[in-house]
Amino acid sequence: MRTTTGGSGTGHREHLRALVSDDLLSRVAWSRLVEPGDWRAAALIGEVGAGEALRALLDRDVEWMARYRARVAHLDPERDLSGAQRVGGRVLLPSDDEWPASLDLLRAPPPCLWVRGPARLDEVLVRSAAVVGARAATSYGEHVATELSCGLVERGFAVVSGMAYGIDAAAHRGALAGAGVSVGVVAGGLDRAYPAAHERLLHRLAESGAVVSEVPPGSAPTKGRFLQRNRLIAACTTGTVVVEAAVRSGSLNTARTAERLGKPVGAVPGPVTSPASAGCHALIRSGAAVVVTDAEEVAELLGTMGADAAPLKAGERRITDELDPLATRVLDALPKRAGRSMDRLCDTAGLDPASVQSALGRLALLGLAERDGAGWRIARPAGPRVPDYARQAAGVVRGDL
């Protein structure tokens, strides 16, 4: 509990009444009065402005506003402002150029945003990916989140995530490793590291990217605020990628919000034996997310159409891919060692002499077949000409695959 300069006396109320003409201080006041996601307060503020809404709370006995009265006694917007300034933070209002416009898609946009760090939110969030997932992540999930984020910042995306253990922290670390912009959206005040072990990470983001909160400095990260923080991550980014999520993970909530806002959602698959991936698989099965397996595919999902298109995964091309079906069949019938006669080639391939003859001509031109005595065989030195299945099976037996 804060011990404050405020109070419930008449002097305090008079002081607050004087603030209603100031949009900044009125919004900062509402930031303290409401819990994140409060759509009734948001609607009122949107309708009459933060100052008028504050005046209504102070002067009129509106029944549904009763819930905000408990916090009026401790309300001290100037103190909250200086609390932010003490850690180098600033306050963004919807009227500011830096305000992320997509937050206005929300049913309950925050009255203001508390921000630390050099990144200009409006500029970096226009090409940004929410990389979210389980706190109880596996080393696989953390590895993928790190790689993904590193690849995304290399492609000019800002990475946005919470600051929790597991995928969140791995996402930020990947973005920092790629010398990119990483934005941490926290559930408590931007002066508080939660978990405490992430104090250093919080400072790195505040130095090179941004830390964002919708509650005033000093606020505790409560369960409800974590859930609402997720809606903020979904709303402020171009799209969301879930790396690992159990079936009850809060990051599924982020994904659902992104989907509801019409933003692209990707999910990274994992072993079906891993409960940490079950939520991702459920998202994909339900059609709420598409499969993404690397930064290229995420960039395609979130990026500018065409410019960010990911190439199809096709594997190494081989000269034998270009062969017509008859030549493939004759190649398949050629022996590796002693040459085989035309008659026997026709029999093995199940083809007439004219077809075999012409196929051999094409194979010889490509360096795939050669004469051997009276017959034909696979040309040496053998490259990728040994049939694949034989090579692979042999590899499995030898244990070298």
Place this chain on the structure above:
Amino acid sequence: MRTTTGGSGTGHREHLRALVSDDLLSRVAWSRLVEPGDWRAAALIGEVGAGEALRALLDRDVEWMARYRARVAHLDPERDLSGAQRVGGRVLLPSDDEWPASLDLLRAPPPCLWVRGPARLDEVLVRSAAVVGARAATSYGEHVATELSCGLVERGFAVVSGMAYGIDAAAHRGALAGAGVSVGVVAGGLDRAYPAAHERLLHRLAESGAVVSEVPPGSAPTKGRFLQRNRLIAACTTGTVVVEAAVRSGSLNTARTAERLGKPVGAVPGPVTSPASAGCHALIRSGAAVVVTDAEEVAELLGTMGADAAPLKAGERRITDELDPLATRVLDALPKRAGRSMDRLCDTAGLDPASVQSALGRLALLGLAERDGAGWRIARPAGPRVPDYARQAAGVVRGDL
């Protein structure tokens, strides 16, 4: 090369001419003459019958039939038949009740099928799953294929696969472990184990399930026959599941055939860091396959609508799931130890006294809140009431998650 009783002489041709009135022997002859997947021969046989088609080959000089002539010299259907009988095999014709009707969906259905084993194909294939995948499988993939097949036979599905290393063999072993019916479709003759290391597996399938081939006994498994074997697996089953597949795996071919035939296709996801799963992810990304993570979901995909529906993965239900939003917020504001006063609860939860009072009443009824002195706290003994994120984060720190 076979050394046979046949020959290119007039006597041999006369003998063959005498066969054309016999549908069985004529089809067995075509089974030797064509390579699997030959749609021209299939169309002719479908049009005029196997006997008439054989007569045309023997007596007329049709240009496109030249390719079949190379094998006429060694043609000996009676020997092929007795070769099958020697290993307890039988020949199925399209006119037989046991013929799998869905093979007629193919552009080039085989002239006949060579079958070993007690399973009646028409009966077992009506509820069957092709479980296919990479030869170069990982232990993850083999584990999943085994579990999946075991779960499928428990749900009354026959499992159908090739007999290769990796996923194929794991699929059969899982089905055998579940005491179910497993059908091995081989690329060579049904008397030949390929790879040789699977001789024992071949015998187990021949004893308890079935071994199926479209080429006569003694035939070698060539590359082209492997590809055509895949089309047979796709066509004879209710649907196909790919467990692990690299981007160039032949099992993608099976999946594409199944898709073309309008059959459901599932793919099992895996680590995005594993090339052995890249083909599965590509199938899912392209929309050719849906994600399946266990036998229940495969059964839903392939099974009777409704009867085989898989439950949504929802995780354990908790009493707190049922709480209304206000009660959740108040529960979130309750301290674990010393009771908190009404005033402070209102402040922490951001709610008015009436709302907090009524929420506390509901929480107390559910055994989630209790009085402590003049205030309220979370009821003991604490069950699932500690907020999840705190428990999980603590677990991560302690390393017990």
